Amino acid sequence: MNDDALKYLKLCLEVLSQRESGFDLNQLQTFLSEPETLTLIGKFSEQLNAAWDDYSQESEYVEEDLSETVDNDDLSTALSTSEENEVPEPNSKHEEEKETSEDETASLIETGDNLAEELAREISSDEVTERPEDEPEVILEKDDNSTEEVTEETPLEEVETPTPIPPTPKEIKMNPIMPPVRFKLPNATVNKAYNASLETIGDKVVTLKKIEGLDDLGLRYDIENNVLAGDPLLAGDHTLTIYYLFNEQAYTAQINLVINNDPKSLWKNIPSDKDEKYWKSDQDNQGLVGIDEWNLLAASKRGRSHAHVGSCRDDDFALKVDEESHWHIAAVADGAGSSEYSREGARMIVNNSSEILTAQLQEHDAHLMELLALWQQDDSIENEQALTEALYDIFAPAITSSIDKLAEMAAADEKSFRDYYSTLLIAAHKPLATGSFCIAYWIGDGGLGIYKSGQSIKLLGDSDSGDYAGQTRFLDIDAKSPDDIKTRLRFSFDKDFTALVLMTDGISDPLFETDNNLKQLEHWDVFWSNDIQPELAENPETSAAQLENWLDFWSQGNHDDRTIALIYR
Numbered sequence: 001m002n003d004d005a006l007k008y009l010k011l012c013l014e015v016l017s018q019r020e021s022g023f024d025l026n027q028l029q030t031f032l033s034e035p036e037t038l039t040l041i042g043k044f045s046e047q048l049n050a051a052w053d054d055y056s057q058e059s060e061y062v063e064e065d066l067s068e069t070v071d072n073d074d075l076s077t078a079l080s081t082s083e084e085n086e087v088p089e090p091n092s093k094h095e096e097e098k099e100t101s102e103d104e105t106a107s108l109i110e111t112g113d114n115l116a117e118e119l120a121r122e123i124s125s126d127e128v129t130e131r132p133e134d135e136p137e138v139i140l141e142k143d144d145n146s147t148e149e150v151t152e153e154t155p156l157e158e159v160e161t162p163t164p165i166p167p168t169p170k171e172i173k174m175n176p177i178m179p180p181v182r183f184k185l186p187n188a189t190v191n192k193a194y195n196a197s198l199e200t201i202g203d204k205v206v207t208l209k210k211i212e213g214l215d216d217l218g219l220r221y222d223i224e225n226n227v228l229a230g231d232p233l234l235a236g237d238h239t240l241t242i243y244y245l246f247n248e249q250a251y252t253a254q255i256n257l258v259i260n261n262d263p264k265s266l267w268k269n270i271p272s273d274k275d276e277k278y279w280k281s282d283q284d285n286q287g288l289v290g291i292d293e294w295n296l297l298a299a300s301k302r303g304r305s306h307a308h309v310g311s312c313r314d315d316d317f318a319l320k321v322d323e324e325s326h327w328h329i330a331a332v333a334d335g336a337g338s339s340e341y342s343r344e345g346a347r348m349i350v351n352n353s354s355e356i357l358t359a360q361l362q363e364h365d366a367h368l369m370e371l372l373a374l375w376q377q378d379d380s381i382e383n384e385q386a387l388t389e390a391l392y393d394i395f396a397p398a399i400t401s402s403i404d405k406l407a408e409m410a411a412a413d414e415k416s417f418r419d420y421y422s423t424l425l426i427a428a429h430k431p432l433a434t435g436s437f438c439i440a441y442w443i444g445d446g447g448l449g450i451y452k453s454g455q456s457i458k459l460l461g462d463s464d465s466g467d468y469a470g471q472t473r474f475l476d477i478d479a480k481s482p483d484d485i486k487t488r489l490r491f492s493f494d495k496d497f498t499a500l501v502l503m504t505d506g507i508s509d510p511l512f513e514t515d516n517n518l519k520q521l522e523h524w525d526v527f528w529s530n531d532i533q534p535e536l537a538e539n540p541e542t543s544a545a546q547l548e549n550w551l552d553f554w555s556q557g558n559h560d561d562r563t564i565a566l567i568y569r
Contacts, residue, residue, distance in 0.1 A: 181200060181251070182253070185255060185257050187258040187260055190234070191232070195228075208242070211242055213238060234259060236258075238259060240254065241254055268308045269308075272313070277341070283302060285545055287540030287543055289540060291326045295543070297566050298318075299317075299545075300564075301313070301563075302561055303506055306561065315334050317563050318330075324362060326431065329354045330567055332563045340419045348406065349406070353426050357428060367390065368391075398426070398441075406475070421474035421476070422474060423504070424441070424475050425440070425446055427448060436496075438493075440491075441461070442462070445463045446507075447502070452494070454525060460492065500567040510555030532566075
């Protein structure tokens with residue numbers, strides 16, 4: 001009769017598998033091989049009976065009385081048998097069982113109904129079932145070769161039948177499967193204003209209720225406008241819990257908000273070593289009062305890339321005011337980062353070239369003013385060439401002398417000339433009764449131009465770009481060529497302008513980005529009104545100090561030395 005009980009249960013499983021119910025078929029199949037099967041069958045007895053009643057009403061089976069009955073002990077023994085013993089060998093008695101007649105099946109139905117009722121009553125009662133003392137306990141022991149039954153005569157202790165877990169009441173709705181609603185938020189950065197909407201991925205329409213997990217992050221969620229905003233305070237990956245409604249059901253979801261570190265905080269500021277050969281200060285500035293209410297200023301600061309490793313500033317500048325000839329001189333230089341002593345090359349070039357140029361302008365000032373007057377009266381090619389030749393005679397000694405001194409330094413240090421490479425942008429300005437006369441020489445990158453606010457920008461040269469990004473031209477031996485010097489000389493006469501500006505690429509790259517932008521007035525207007533003008537004070541010394549502080553502006557990916565010089569009023 002044990003086999004009959006098992007066949008009934010398996011038949012129930014087959015019925016349940018064909019019905020659309022919430023019954024967990026796989027779970028019950030697992031229960032059949034567990035020692036607690038008897039208890040668990042009681043848990044599902046109501047579902048088994050209901051399923052079988054529905055099935056039997058639709059079936060053509062006719063219930064008949066069985067000549068034999070199955071007691072609870074027989075069923076318990078059958079259900080506690082391991083799975084291996086329940087699986088028959090091929091072509092064995094199992095094949096015969098498949099051919100069970102309709103009469104046998106009907107008998108199983110009645111037996112199953114009785115069993116289910118008895119199981120439910122037995123499990124729900126508080127009575128303790130005892131094994132007769134004269135009945136030995138059956139223990140199944142399995143080794144690698146076979147399974148044997150071993151009997152023990154030890155009397156059994158009283159065992160309390162576990163109380164079954166009651167089925168879930170029908171009036172309580174189980175949570176439906178969570179719909180595939182996902183959310184996204186852009187990354188944030190510490191100390192950088194954040195303002196973003198919580199977006200769903202896909203076309204699901206949800207009603208957002210709140211977001212948890214924002215404590216201590218410096219962010220607040222505006223549910224009415226669906227805006228997460230604030231100034232992020234804590235870097236890292238932060239898990240946020242989102243509460244929302246979908247199809248009138250309440251759900252939660254989790255999303256990871258990434259708050260990146262403030263890039264500025266990652267940069268170290270290690271002072272340069274004063275014992276380093278050719279050491280100079282990490283920043284510098286100077287302001288001078290010029291002629292006829294014109295002022296001069298310059299500021300230079302070591303870039304973050306140098307500060308991070310404690311290396312020296314490579315940029316440099318020089319300013320001159322000649323009270324005798326009324327010439328103003330400004331020069332800036334950017335030492336090559338790949339050159340060991342480029343900082344000294346830059347320092348020497350700006351100082352030497354500005355000194356030589358000042359002396360040359362004093363000596364040739366009268367003749368130069370005559371040629372300028374002729375060109376203003378008649379800007380013919382002949383007059384322009386005569387003026388250009390005079391400017392070459394004045395500037396060439398400043399350029400060639402600087403190159404010669406670089407070669408001397410290299411020889412003295414037993415180094416290569418390349419170890420002192422630097423750019424040079426140098427300009428001379430003289431105020432006149434009718435306007436201003438400007439002359440410039442430019443080799444390398446950066447920017448040099450005459451700016452008139454809201455009206456014009458006139459570059460006094462061209463930026464030298466190499467074959468690859470980041471490459472430029474430096475003041476080298478080839479720069480001594482007369483043709484090379486002449487092609488780099490520019491002059492201009494303007495009735496009025498805002499400033500003559502010189503800057504290294506540490507400024508021109510982040511603020512203008514391209515050589516073409518450097519030629520556009522709108523970019524210069526933004527540069528002047530947003531960056532420079534706010535830092536200018538009544539006296540040039542204060543202005544220079546404030547511009548030095550401004551040089552610390554943040555621009556991602558641009559961490560080179562920065563130097564600027566102005567002749568302005």
